[in-house]
Amino acid sequence: MTTGSARPTSRDVARVAGVSQATVSLVLGDKWRGRVSERTAGAVREAAVTLGYRPNLAARSLRLGSTRTALLVVPALTHEYFARVYAGAARVAAAHDFGVVLYPSPEGTGIARDPFGSARAAIDGMIASSMAADALANIGDGGLPLVMLDSDPDAPGGAATVNLAVADGIRQVTRHLLGLGHRRFAHLAADVDTWTFRVRAEAVEAELRSAGALLRTERSALDTGAARRAAERVLTGPGPRPTALLCDGDILAAGACKAARGLGIDVPGDLSVTGFDDLSLATALDPELTTVRLPAEEVGARGMTALLAVLEGRPPGLTELPVELIPRASSGPAPR
Known part of the structure; x- marks a missing residue:
């Protein structure tokens, strides 16, 4: 006991x-x-x-499929990526007469209150982003089936996972910049301790070490203001200034571009900047952002498909979705 x-x-x-x-x-x-x-x-x-x-007996009755409702737990509604994830999950759910309740963690990546309290009979299962994993601590468990998005597939006793090939995405953008002659890099890394960002950091370090390139890492919260300040620290710090700035997300890249502009540094003439996500923001920037396109709707669709399999007692299998480098004008040859 x-x-x-x-x-x-x-x-x-x-x-x-x-x-x-x-x-x-x-x-x-x-x-x-x-x-x-x-x-x-x-x-x-x-x-x-x-x-x-x-x-929980009420929750146990849910697993019989009586409510046909899934809970999608995300860190924020304001991020375009998670809106697309929801759209994909809702599309598959509707095709199977399911509904999807979207629940953002009020503190972003922190712990959320239980959205249902004692009424856990409102849902059949959950799909959760790893960035909102802490929110699950206060959401009634009751043995509900769970599918995790962007989560360590090798975690012991873990749930079914639907992942993006984030390591490959980072390798694509890193090799793109190396091919343009860059050898001095900075990594503007998301200050969020989750599997997806750890994988990105490890992939950047491994690629640049094998190429004999210089790397400095600067961490930043996931907003443009924090990213701008982090980029300013990198661009004005001691030692040779980097010629390429790899960012863990398009929002971070937007802050980096603002920092460069404020310092009179030309993008991409003096500094190449890359993102990760391919949000609408990527083509709103000037110059348009080189980034990695993530199939967000497909992530949601595969997450819902995996949850349906679990509910039916079928193995959901392992899912890793490919990502694609989208070169645009924010990356160019390394300055001489």
Whole structure:
């Protein structure tokens, strides 16, 4: 039995048993026969007893599909990327007579209150961005099926995942800049500790190390003001000024372009700037932004498809969606 006030969740059971949350839902919902082994089912039941886990009965009724509603948890409604994710999820949901409730974490990447309180019978399952993962801590668990977006696929006992090929995207833009002759780089990195941004940082470092290029990393909050200040620190700091500025997002790149303009640095004549996302903002900037296009609607669609598979007791499989470099006028040859 656990001690303290925290109620054990199905995620805890999955971790102790060494299985996925979907498997826990199948076993504790008595729908496991023919889908998982007797040994696995026994391990799940033993873990549940050891932890003192008791599934919420209202939530358990949801897994039968009676409400046909999914909850999509995102860090913010104001970001175009997550609006597109919602559009993709809603499209697939509608084709299967499901609805999608969109729920932003009020503090962005922080903990959110439970949007349903005791009325957890309002949803069948959840799709959540890894940037809003902390929000799940206060959203009633009840053994609800869960699909994570942009999340570590190798996390022990983790949920089904739908990911973007972010490492490949960073490699594409880094090789593009190396091909233009750049050897002094700065990485304007998002100051958010999630899998997707860790992967980007690791890929940038590995690519530039193998090319023998110089790299400075500067972290920034995800807004243009913070990005402008971070870019100013990079561009006015000691040592040789970078000729290429890799940004973890188009919003960061917009702040970097403002910093360059304020310092009288020409983009791309003196400094190439690249983004990541391909938001509408990318073509509103002057010069237009070289960036990496992310198939946001497809992320939402695949997330909803994976959740439907979990609800039906089918393996959702691993999903990694390709991304595409979009070269535009903000990147050019390295200055002599």
